[in-house]
Amino acid sequence: MSIIEVRNLNKYYLQGKDKNHILKNISMKVNEGDFLGIIGPSGSGKTTLLYCLSSLETIDEGEILFEGENIKDFSDKKVSDLRQKSFGFIFQFYNLIPNLTAYENILLASVIANKINEERIDSLLEMVGMKEYKNYFPNEMSGGMQQRVAIARALVNEPKVIFADEPTGNLDQKKGKEIMDLLYKLNKENNITIILVTHNEDYLKYCSRTINLIDGEFIE
Numbered sequence: 001m002s003i004i005e006v007r008n009l010n011k012y013y014l015q016g017k018d019k020n021h022i023l024k025n026i027s028m029k030v031n032e033g034d035f036l037g038i039i040g041p042s043g044s045g046k047t048t049l050l051y052c053l054s055s056l057e058t059i060d061e062g063e064i065l066f067e068g069e070n071i072k073d074f075s076d077k078k079v080s081d082l083r084q085k086s087f088g089f090i091f092q093f094y095n096l097i098p099n100l101t102a103y104e105n106i107l108l109a110s111v112i113a114n115k116i117n118e119e120r121i122d123s124l125l126e127m128v129g130m131k132e133y134k135n136y137f138p139n140e141m142s143g144g145m146q147q148r149v150a151i152a153r154a155l156v157n158e159p160k161v162i163f164a165d166e167p168t169g170n171l172d173q174k175k176g177k178e179i180m181d182l183l184y185k186l187n188k189e190n191n192i193t194i195i196l197v198t199h200n201e202d203y204l205k206y207c208s209r210t211i212n213l214i215d216g217e218f219i220e
């Protein structure tokens with residue numbers, strides 16, 4: 001069984017009175033342990049697809065199944081549980097909360113999911129190489145350091161799937177590669193399914209599969 005299955009997904013955005021067709025009849029399957037790479041030109045719908053797959057956005061037509069169950073049939077509570085506990089998110093600009101320390105940013109994610117485990121936070125900080133910086137605020141950290149904290153935050157509730165939207169987009173090549181190596185390790189050693197949007201074709205070598213999204217349609 002696929003961990004995520006998409007059937008005939010269509011997504012529109014209204015712009016003024018125009019109805020723009022953003023995702024066009026997309027069907028795909030993601031298996032547990034996949035490292036799926038999504039590439040495509042700017043504006044082709046990559047972020048929108050990631051948001052639809054992770055229930056951050058609603059879909060207009062079609063179906064998304066998580067572990068064989070149709071998300072359409074989930075209660076609001078079950079959808080938010082899915083986002084908080086089964087999914088982890090990593091964004092291009094890290095999205096850490098500025099007035100919370102590294103440790104507190106991670107803690108907050110576990111508080112929201114009601115899954116507080118302070119030992120786990122310490123071991124995640126160690127795993128991402130940020131143990132000594134646990135009391136640093138985001139503006140005291142480099143971009144690469146902030147992204148490491150964001151990865152620890154994404155992992156704190158033991159997600160099955162990590163959605164990463166251009167996680168290296170704001171980092172230099174060396175820092176970007178370190179982040180990719182970390183994601184690769186999580187995929188290989190912890191069997192976390194990863195769905196990665198990237199502009200960097202060099203990083204597709206980390207992926208077990210690649211999808212090319214062009215103008216809302218894809219070519220595998």
Ligand SMILES: Nc1ncnc2c1ncn2[C@@H]1O[C@H](COP(=O)(O)OP(=O)(O)OP(=O)(O)O)[C@@H](O)[C@H]1O
Nearest residue numbers: 013014015022040041042043044045046047048049
């Ligand atoms: N909330 C929104 N309301 C209206 N239109 C939107 C919204 N979000 C995205 N769009 C439009 O949908 C299209 C796809 O946007 P999306 O952000 O998914 O592209 P992308 O492939 O992630 O691009 P990039 O590589 O620049 O991040 C674009 O034309 C964009 O203007």
Ligand SMILES: [Mg+2]
Nearest residue numbers: 046047048165
């Ligand atoms: Mg995008």
